[in-house]
Amino acid sequence: DTAVSQTPKYLVTQMGNDKxxxxxxxxxxxxxxxYKQDSKKFLKIxxxxxxxxxxxxxxVPNRFSPKSPDKAHLNLHINSLELGDSAVYFCASSQxxxxxxxxxxxxxxxxxx
Amino acid sequence: xxxxxxxxxxxxxxxxxxxxxxxxxxxSGNEYVYWYRQIHSxxxxxxxxxxxxxxxxxxxxxxxxxxxxxxxxxxxxxTLRDTAVYYCIVIFLGNTDKLIFGTGTRLQVFP
Numbered sequence: 001d002t003a004v005s006q007t008p009k010y011l012v013t014q015m016g017n018d019k020x021x022x023x024x025x026x027x028x029x030x031x032x033x034x035y036k037q038d039s040k041k042f043l044k045i046x047x048x049x050x051x052x053x054x055x056x057x058x059x060v061p062n063r064f065s066p067k068s069p070d071k072a073h074l075n076l077h078i079n080s081l082e083l084g085d086s087a088v089y090f091c092a093s094s095q096x097x098x099x100x101x102x103x104x105x106x107x108x109x110x111x112x113x
Numbered sequence: 114x115x116x117x118x119x120x121x122x123x124x125x126x127x128x129x130x131x132x133x134x135x136x137x138x139x140x141s142g143n144e145y146v147y148w149y150r151q152i153h154s155x156x157x158x159x160x161x162x163x164x165x166x167x168x169x170x171x172x173x174x175x176x177x178x179x180x181x182x183x184x185x186x187x188x189x190x191x192t193l194r195d196t197a198v199y200y201c202i203v204i205f206l207g208n209t210d211k212l213i214f215g216t217g218t219r220l221q222v223f224p
Contacts, residue, residue: 004156041198043157043214056211090156099206101147104156 003027004105006091012111013081021076021108023091031055031097032074034066035090037107043090049074050097081112116140117201122219125195131188133218135201138182143205146177147212148186150197157200157214160186191222 004025013019025032033056034046047066048056054066063079078085091105118136125131137146147162161168161175163184168175174187188195198217 042216043151043200045211045213048211092156098212101149101159101162102157102212104158106156107154 003103004091004093006089006105006108008108009106010109010111012113015081015083015112017081018077018079019081019110020078021089021091021110023074023076023105025072025091025093025103027093027095027103028072029093029095029103030071031094032068032071033092033094033102034074034076035092035104037088037090039087047074047076078110083112086110086112116203117215119199119201119215119218121216122221124221124223125188125191127193127222127224128190131191131195131220131222133186133188133199133201133220134183135186136183137201137203140181140203141205144203145206146175146184147202147204148173148175149200149202149212149214150195151200151217152194152197160199191220193222193224196220196222 007022031050033048035043036046037043045058046060049068052068065077067075088107088109090107092102094102145162145164148160149157151157160172161170163175177184198219200214200217
């Protein structure tokens, strides 16, 4: 059983399109996150959700909108995709705000052409 | 600001201990040291964390100096599967919902 699963694993799309990445965790964790890893391999936090409430929203364009229908899901919707959005996006989850570590998904490689 | 300094890369022979250093000279009393690693094409993986005492788990040992200005992650018997980028992160316990990753150390384990 995959603890944190993301779909799709790969996503190739044209500029201007709207796309979503889904994330589900079966660990019963109370906090979920989205991270972006760019071409230089820098990992940056984008969003953090605790029990369906947004608690962190870093300097991310408002074209990116996280949606959490329940505690086990945190989807990432991206409007009007741009070339610079090409990256690997990682979903993660944790209990107790990550004191005992995060569990990451395997990533979604987004390529905007 | 990652607040940590790590060597960009290291090599280790398979079966030997891999000792990965991390400097965190500006660490404050309430900040913990966390280690994660990222194997190629996978998401980061939590390894271990500590405050001031040395810690050990099934994956690794964490040695923190008495002044807490540096620490060392030890993989006692490195295998080829330990080849990864290792991240040392310093963070307040209350801020662990906002992990900030630096550039890490790329560990290459060779046969």
